[in-house]
Amino acid sequence: MKISQRVILCFLTAAAFVAAASQTTIGFSTLGSTWASGAIPMHLQLTGGSGLADGSANFNAVFAGAMSTWNGSLSRVQLTAVNPSTVPRGDGDGLNQVFFDSNYYGTSFERDTLAITTRWMLNNTQRVEADVVFNTAFTFDAYRGNVRSSGVWDLRRVALHELGHLLGLDHPDANGQSVNALMNSVLGNLDSLTADDIAGAQSLYGGGVTGNITFPPRNEPNAFFQSLIAAYRDELRAAQSPTYVDSEGAVIWLTEYARQRVGQCSHGAATQNTLAQITSNGGTLVCAATPAGAIPFPPRNEGLLFMNELDNTYRDSLRRSLGSSFVNNEGAVVWVLEYLRYRLNGCNHGDATTKVLQQIRGQGIQPVCTA
Numbered sequence: 001m002k003i004s005q006r007v008i009l010c011f012l013t014a015a016a017f018v019a020a021a022s023q024t025t026i027g028f029s030t031l032g033s034t035w036a037s038g039a040i041p042m043h044l045q046l047t048g049g050s051g052l053a054d055g056s057a058n059f060n061a062v063f064a065g066a067m068s069t070w071n072g073s074l075s076r077v078q079l080t081a082v083n084p085s086t087v088p089r090g091d092g093d094g095l096n097q098v099f100f101d102s103n104y105y106g107t108s109f110e111r112d113t114l115a116i117t118t119r120w121m122l123n124n125t126q127r128v129e130a131d132v133v134f135n136t137a138f139t140f141d142a143y144r145g146n147v148r149s150s151g152v153w154d155l156r157r158v159a160l161h162e163l164g165h166l167l168g169l170d171h172p173d174a175n176g177q178s179v180n181a182l183m184n185s186v187l188g189n190l191d192s193l194t195a196d197d198i199a200g201a202q203s204l205y206g207g208g209v210t211g212n213i214t215f216p217p218r219n220e221p222n223a224f225f226q227s228l229i230a231a232y233r234d235e236l237r238a239a240q241s242p243t244y245v246d247s248e249g250a251v252i253w254l255t256e257y258a259r260q261r262v263g264q265c266s267h268g269a270a271t272q273n274t275l276a277q278i279t280s281n282g283g284t285l286v287c288a289a290t291p292a293g294a295i296p297f298p299p300r301n302e303g304l305l306f307m308n309e310l311d312n313t314y315r316d317s318l319r320r321s322l323g324s325s326f327v328n329n330e331g332a333v334v335w336v337l338e339y340l341r342y343r344l345n346g347c348n349h350g351d352a353t354t355k356v357l358q359q360i361r362g363q364g365i366q367p368v369c370t371a
């Protein structure tokens with residue numbers, strides 16, 4: 001165990017421009033490292049800030065407010081403030097200091113950089129220190145709305161952005177994405193977190209609730225899928241279809257996607273939350289408790305969109321080689337979701353498997369097991 005490296009994040013530029021590319025709009029980007037669960041103590045050492053435009057007491061109060069804003073969307077971690085803090089500044093000291101300086105630990109800021117966040121990690125996966133340094137070459141205030149032409153910058157939105165880096169978010173626009181997000185690399189008139197920013201953080205730390213619907217243990221959907229493969233191979237005489245996702249991965253992650261959807265996550269959030277578990281140690285919390293009554297299930301077309309993203313993730317992030325399966329991706333989506341629908345509506349494993357196979361054999365959609 002060692003602190004492996006320090007990386008400087010965010011050359012958040014003061015210049016305003018609009019990216020013109022029409023790119024995919026999947027959403028946030030993450031850095032691949034997260035904090036251990038619990039408090040993330042921040043030592044606030046921002047001097048000055050009397051008479052701020054938004055009425056905040058001082059710059060430390062502005063930063064603490066940005067922390068509270070993020071905390072409202074986080075579950076397994078919370079940012080806590082030592083305000084004001086007098087601990088010595090230190091790079092690699094295991095403490096998270098927030099301060100103004102004309103450089104960061106002896107390194108000059110680039111001309112347009114408003115602030116940076118350092119990133120210290122254990123084994124490249126666990127964040128253990130992050131200092132936020134605001135560049136004294138700029139004049140800061142705290143206000144809402146459009147960036148002021150006076151050249152005075154809103155420290156609050158810069159703080160929200162840097163805290164996004166601290167939590168583990170990267171710049172979506174620097175990763176081929178075109179989304180409305182405060183985490184984009186260029187600061188502009190946007191003055192608050194967007195749904196994409198929040199979905200990104202929740203993919204890493206959970207959205208606040210544990211799912212209240214019990215899904216079957218993993219071995220049972222896996223056993224179902226083996227029956228499905230046999231039916232495709234022996235009864236439907238299906239040809240093998242190319243896929244990067246092995247059968248166990250397909251079952252596990254389709255089930256997790258369904259669990260996120262049942263837990264009130266949108267298609268986009270459920271996709272991100274699930275893929276973040278695969279690629280960046282994301283949390284398993286869902287978006288909200290499932291209300292009483294009929295359990296909402298994702299439509300097939302959205303399940304298939306997820307499956308395509310899963311295939312891409314296995315190919316690009318996990319670098320799996322192309323394999324094949326008697327059950328094509330569309331069949332996996334349709335029948336795993338159908339199996340789970342039976343399971344969540346009162347059917348045991350055997351009954352749910354039988355009912356799905358009856359559908360595959362053209363015997364129609366079978367009733368669920370609860371009234």
Ligand SMILES: [Zn+2]
Pocket residue numbers: 009010011012161165171183184185
């Ligand atoms: Zn940045």
